[in-house]
Amino acid sequence: MLFKSRRASDSQMTCALSSESTLVPTSVLTTSLYWRPSTPQALRQQIARRIAQPGAKEEVAKAIANERLEFKTLWNRSLPINRLPYELLVYIFTFLHPTVTVGPYGVLTSSREISQPTLELMATCRLWRDVIVDTPAFWSAVVPECWNTKWTELCLSRSRSAPIEVWVRLRPDRPKFACPPYPSVHCIRRLHFSFVAHTDDSGKGWLFQLLCGTQVPAMPALEVLELETTHDERAQTQGKTPNDVNLTRQRLPCLRSLTLTGIPAPRDAALYADLHTLSLTSCSHSLSIDQFLDALALCTRLKTLCLHETLDRLSEDWKQRDPVPRRPLIHFPHLDSLEVSQHGSVCTSRFLSHIHVRASAQLEISTRDDTRVSGHRDAGASIFFLAGGMVPPNHAATLAPLATVTNVEVDTRQDYYSGVYLAWLRVSRNTGAAATDTTVTASMSMNMALADPACRAARRGWVRELVELLGRAPGVTALTLDNTGSHPDSVADWAAVFRAFPRLERLSVRSGGDPDGVVGMEHMFLGLHAAGSPAALACQHLREVGVFGLVTTTVYEAIRTCIVYRGRQGVVLEELDVDPTPCWVYVAPQDLQAAQSYSPLTVMLFRSRRSSKLAMDSESTVERMSILTTSQYWRQSTPQALRQQIARRIAQPGAKEEVAKAISNERLQFKTLWNHSPPINRLPYELLVYIFTLLHPCIGCYGILTSLRGISQPNLDLMATCRLWRDVIVDTPALWSVIVPEHRNAKWTELCLARSRSAPIEVWAQVLPWGRPDHLRLACGPPYPLVHRIRSLYFAVDIGLPDVGVSRLDWPFRLLFDTQVPVMPALEKLDLAIIYNTRPRTRGRSPDDVDLSRQRLPCLRSLTLSGIFATQDPALYADLRTLTLTTCSHSLSINQFLDALALCTRLETLCLHDTLERLSGDWAQRDPGPVLRRPVIHFPRLNSLEISKHSPICTSRFLAHIHVQASVQLEISTRSRAVLDDNVTTLAPLATVNDLWVKASGADVASLQISRTSENVVTARMNMNSDSDTTGTGTGTGNAAASPINRNPDRDGGGRSPVRALVEVLGHAPVTELALTCYWPQWEPRCPQCPTSSVADWAALFRAFPRLDRLDVSCLAGSRGELEIEHMFLGLHAASTSVSDSEPARSAETGESSPAPAPALALGARAPVACPHLRSVTVYAGGSTAVYEAVRTCIGYRGRQGVVLDLLDLGRKGRDYLRSRYSSAVCRACMRDIKGYAGRVKDVFMDEVDWEAAEAGRQVRAGE
Structure with a gap:
């Protein structure tokens, strides 16, 4: 909102305000678009009436003017755009922030273009200005220019310590620039420096001092470096030259992307080690070929490699190298793109023979040769004329992408000029929506001079070279040949092509305008005919064939011979497209009638000017149009x-x-x-009603009901669209069935009741102690004669104020309990909520007087009560599907309440919150689970059970009286730090748990949650605390087991370890995934009584979960966490080596259990191990030498028994702690011993292990 005119009138301001709506598409009309234009008009009318009052003075007018300014300020702050979160505004402004780009001829984006959008946004309002100024990311791009030094300093100051990008280009017209101060070089993340001839030496001096000077500190944050200069700059300089640039890893430790143009390549081989992107253009070298290849061999993380006019500048000649190298190939395991261009064909071929390109990489190779390529091949070399002689002889071992090609495009056009010979080879990859929709396209050229007789003779073998080059790609499905007739090959060569590509589906060929083109096309179809045999035809999946160019009678004869024969064998084309160019030979369409009969979807377009007839399939024109339906005509x-x-x-x-x-x-x-x-007005009536129902707003959220204006606004908007929609909405009672009675809108309530007719209605009423006075009063409500139509009733009232709280209960009491009001036969859902901070002193009715009966509510299916006295009629519970009680008092005893629940045979959802302890009885005096004196209550249809905010003893005694099926979703939580009782272990859902997530910490709440996914996977989430109080009083001593249960708090020093508790709770569950998190309080290291899981505890866990597939354990860094991880691996080893359940021996030093010795086995036999399906182990904690020794003992033994892990991740916590305290050599030795027994290993000392070496080691051990 930019108000640029000071004399704008009120109407112009209104237009400016309403113009913002034009930025939003008209199809998305929200509520804000309606009250935006109306509110300022109402304010102006109010101010005008006050000014027009008699006796108004200048002071009053001035006060009104100030009030108008306040109204304007409040109006601006109330706009939705000014109420967006800070992060969302930054995210939106990022899209408007321009990026620095290098345009044509190396022109950079100016600082004015970069700052203009930022200044425009800052001029909008004060909020936007503060957001932009306080965000360093908007000031990170620095383009120093001599005329804008202050702007550069401003950007550096506002960017603070955030990483910055510096873009510099020196030109003769602007030789000087504002050099950023050297103290800020540690913040430079990207540096682009480009200079041409005849520029000032001060800028170059700043660059050389920045990159190579000893007085300037190193650049630790620099990740991207781009240096460019022209070719004549190397010869015309008086001061510093590009040859003086010497980049080293010591000054650029974090460099990841290096782009050099006209700059000598770095001589420091260590600089190449961590590069992800390397681009060298016209770079000279002081290295030899072997030294350059050795430097590239260090680039194990390289993803993009671009070499332009660089290889031939090395200090040796590539032509003196052997065609097939004698040194090992250079592997780039992460390479995604390789581009080699502007080199000679021999130079390119020799270089490609030294590297191995992985199959998933994109390849682009082009060459420029000022000399002709000889017509014969060198001895021992396999130079392909098809790709300009750039493909090395060992292309099968070096260019792996050629084996994955699916589409082939060949361009064999002739070069009628004697200029530079150009050729290319590209392999690109295009991934579709699905992972299997990947298309790999290989495009290549054979563009040679026509005047060279040797090249003309050699061109006739390009079809054989196509088979030799792509014969290892059996997945080729499309073949496009352009101007192939210029190099006619024999029928046998074409037959070899179709035999090499058996999965070919699409074939497109274009011939030249000379007689050779006709011969080449004729040989192609005759080769397709000759490639097959009567038993099996070649290319049986071929469904589309396209022929373009010069077509003669002999070509038509070849087409007929091929297509007719294939059709008689049962292989029918879907489309045969013959598009001949104007020629001197008249072509009769009768020659193709035989072939057309075997192609039902043939599109034959004869465009010859001398043809007497123009045969054109009219259906093809409709198919080629861009989705034009009949209605659009x-x-x-x-x-x-x-x-x-x-x-x-x-x-x-x-x-x-x-x-x-x-x-x-x-x-x-x-x-x-x-x-x-229009089609929208011809939709069925029922479909329109369904669409309008989706636009109906939600009634409430977080206990706050939607206002009447919010509910009615969508209906009013739809009714204002057209007359048809208005009639549909008015005549549909279901769209008027939601009633929100408000005192200030009684007429709207009457209108909704009238238009709802006899349809069931939903009444939503809520009274809160805040708001305007008319909000504190309900309307008279629906007339009592209409209560038989109420299907859903929601009533919430806050009676926290004693003086007005009781009067608000009169309406629901009369509706539900007054005998003068008729029965509510249609009520299916009832939701009553009484909210009070302190129970008021009522003189009349109170929440305790609520008594629901089945006589008045015969069809009730869902009952939700909050703060209401629970009903005393047991018959009301019989037909309930959903029962939710929150903070409800009872006059029933425990047995009476259980008898009422026993009647709920159709119950599907049961939620009890802070309710069980309000019964007239003591749960602590009830019998425990194993000695119940009354039958267990069964709920055959129960799907969800939730019990929360009770004491543990109360929860466990209640669960002992009910039977929970295995398919029920369960959620149990306590309100104190006490643990639950033993009855939790009797729940049937615990026996079906597959994924287990456990958190053992000093939390204040013990909880258990069991859920079931759509894939029928049962997940259990448990929160273990550290209290031993089993009475529910919350007076624990803090030394009990971290478990949601506690059978014997006096055993094992006052508590049990989390692992032992898990075995007792879920010992019979088919657990496949286990995630355990142990976070003790800060005072835990000084608490010796807090138990730690022993080796025996972990061994018992692995024996109890034989199907375990994945294990994740996370502990805090420290001695306790390291001891827990050590015991885990020793327990896994003890569970695998023990032959009985006897207790392992105790260690004399630590007192902990040590693994039992492995049993003696026969020669060649393998002992059974615990958890044979375990494939992934992830540990997040600090590590020590003892931990790594335990890992080597456990994993090594399991690997020797044939059980190999797929992933072993030792986490990344405590890197600095380990390096300062422990010796990394011992840890590396342990990892080196076990890397053959895990498919993938990660730890704090090694990112990844050499998988190929690990595989070789496994094969050697298998042979031994």
Whole structure:
């Protein structure tokens, strides 16, 4: 909102405000678009009335003017755009922030273009200005220019310590620039420096001092470096030259991307080690070929490699190298793109023979040769003329992408000029929506000079070279040949092509304009015919064939011979497209009638100018149009026809005014019919009602009901669209069934009741102690004679204020309990919520007087009560599907409440929150689970059970009286730090748990949650605390087991470890994934009584979970966490090596259990191990030498028994702690011993292990 005119009137300001709505598409009309234009008009009318009052003085007018400014400020702050979160505004402004780009001829984006959008956004309002100024990312791009030094300093100051990008280009017209201060070089993340000839030496001196000077500190944050210069700059300089640039890893430790143009390549081989992107253009070298290859061999993380006019500048000649190298190939395991261009064909071929390109990489190779390529091949070399002689002889071992090609495009056009010979080879990859939709396209050229007789003779072998080059790619499905007739090959060569590509589906060929083109096309079809045999045809999946160019009678004869034979064998084409160019030979269409009969979807387009007939398939024109339906034709034609008809009738001689008026009326009728003709107005009535129902707003959220304006606004918007939609909404009672009675809108309530007719209605009422006085009073509500239509009733009232709280309960009490009001036979859902901070002293009715009965609510299916006295009629519970009680008092005893629940045979959802302890009895005096004196309550249809905010003893005693099926989703939580009782272990859902997530910490709440996914996977989430109080009083001593249960708090020193508790709770569950998190309080290291899981505990866990597939354990860094991880691996080893359940021996030093010795086995036999399906182990904690020794003992033993992990991740916590305290050599030795027994290993000392070496080691051990 930019108000640029100071003299703008009020109407102009209103237009400026309403113009913001034009930025939003008209199809998305929200509520804010309606009250935006109306509110300022109402304010102006109010101010005008106050000024027009008699006796108004200048002071009053001035006060009103100030009030208007306040209204304007409040109005600006109330706009939705000014109430967006800070992060969202930054995210939106990022899209408007331009990026620095290098345009044509190396022109950079100026600082004015970069700062202009930022200044415009800052000038909008004060909020936006503060957001932009306080965000360093908007000031990170620095383009120093001599005329804008202050702007550069401002950007550096506002960017603070954030990483910055510096873009510099020195030109003769602007030789100077504002050099950023050297103290800020540690913040430079990207540096782009470009300079041309005849520029000032000060800028170059700053660059050389920055990169190579000893007085300037190093650049630790620099990740991207781009240096460019022209070729003549190397010869025309008086001061510093590009040859003086010497980049080292010592000054650039974090460099990841290096782009050099006209700059000597770095001599420091260590600089190449961590590069992800390397681009060298016209770079000279002081290295030899072997030294350059050795430097590239260090680039193990390289993803992009671009070499332009660089290889031939090395200090040796590539032509003296052997075609097949004797040194090992250079592997780039992460390479995604390789581009080698502007080199000679021999130089490119020799270089590619030294590297291995992985199959998933994109390849682009091009060459420029000023000399002709000889027509013969060198001895021992396999130079392909098809790709310009750039493919190395060992292409099968070096260019792996050629084996994955699916589409082939070959361009064999002739070069009629004696200029530079150009050739290319590209392999690109295009991934579709699905992972299997990947298309790999290989495009290549053979563009040679026509005047060279040797090249002309060699061109005839390009088809054989195609088979030799791509014969290892059996997945080729499309073949496109351009101008292939210029190099005709024999029929046998073409037959070899179709045998090499058996999965070919699409074939497109274009011939040249000379006689050789006709011969080449004829040989192609004859080769397709000769490639097959009567038993099996070649390319049986071929469904599309396209022929373009010069076509003669002999070509048609070859097509007929091939297609007719394949059709008789049962292989029918779907499309045969023959598009001949104008030629001197008349082609008769009868020659293709035989072939056309075997191709049902043939598109034959004869465009010859001398043809007497133009045979054209009319259906093909419809298929090639861009999704034009029938409605788009008559929409455009019908109004025009109507206007023409009316114009003709008006233009008739003798027409009078009556006729013209009649015609105008008829035109209105035509317009009405036209409005009814769009497809949206011809939808079925039921479909329109369904669409309008989706636009109906939600009634409430977080206990706050939607206002009446918010509910009615969508209906009013739809009704204002057209007359048809208004009639549909008015005639649909379901769209008026939601009633929100408000005192200030009684007429709207009556209108909704009238239009809902006899349909069931939903009544939503809420009274809160805040708001305007009329909000504190309900409307008279629906007339009591209409209560038989109420299907859903929601009533919430806050009676926290004693003086007005009781009066608000009169309406629901009369509706539910008054005998003078008729029964509510249609009520299916009842939700009553009484909210009070302190129970008021009521003189009349109170929440305790609520007593629901089945006699008045015979069809009740869902009951939700909050703060209401629970019903005393047990018959009301019989037909309930959903029962939710929150903070409800009871006059029933425990047995009476259980008897009422026993009647709920159809119950699907049961939620009890802070309710069980309010019964008239003590749960602690009830019998525990194993000695119940009454039968267990069964809920055959129960899907969800939630019990929360109770004491543990109360929860466990209640669970002992009910039977929970295995398919029920369960959620149990306590309100104290006490643990639950033993009855939790008897729950049936615990026996079906597959994924287990456990958190052992000093939390204040113990919880258990069991859920089931759509894939029928049962997940259990448990929160273990550290209290031993089993009475529910919350007076724990803090030394009990970290478990949601506690059978014997006096055993094992006052508590059990989390692992032992898990075995007792879920010992019979088919657990496949286990995630354990142990976060003790800060005072835990000083608490010796807090138990730690021993080796025996972990061994018992692995024996109890034999199907364990994945294990994740996370502990805090420290001695306790390291001891827990050590015991885990020793327990896994003990569970695998023990032959009985005997207790392992105790260690004399630590007192902990040590693994039992492995049993003696026969020669060649393998002992069974615990958890044989375990494939992934992830540990997040600090590590020590003892931990790594335990890992080597466990994993090594399991690997020797044939059980190999897929992933072993030792986490990344405590890197600095380990390096300062422990010796990394011992840890590396342990990892080196076990890397053959895990498919992938990660730890704090090694990112990844060499998988190929690990595989070789496994094969050697298997042979031994």
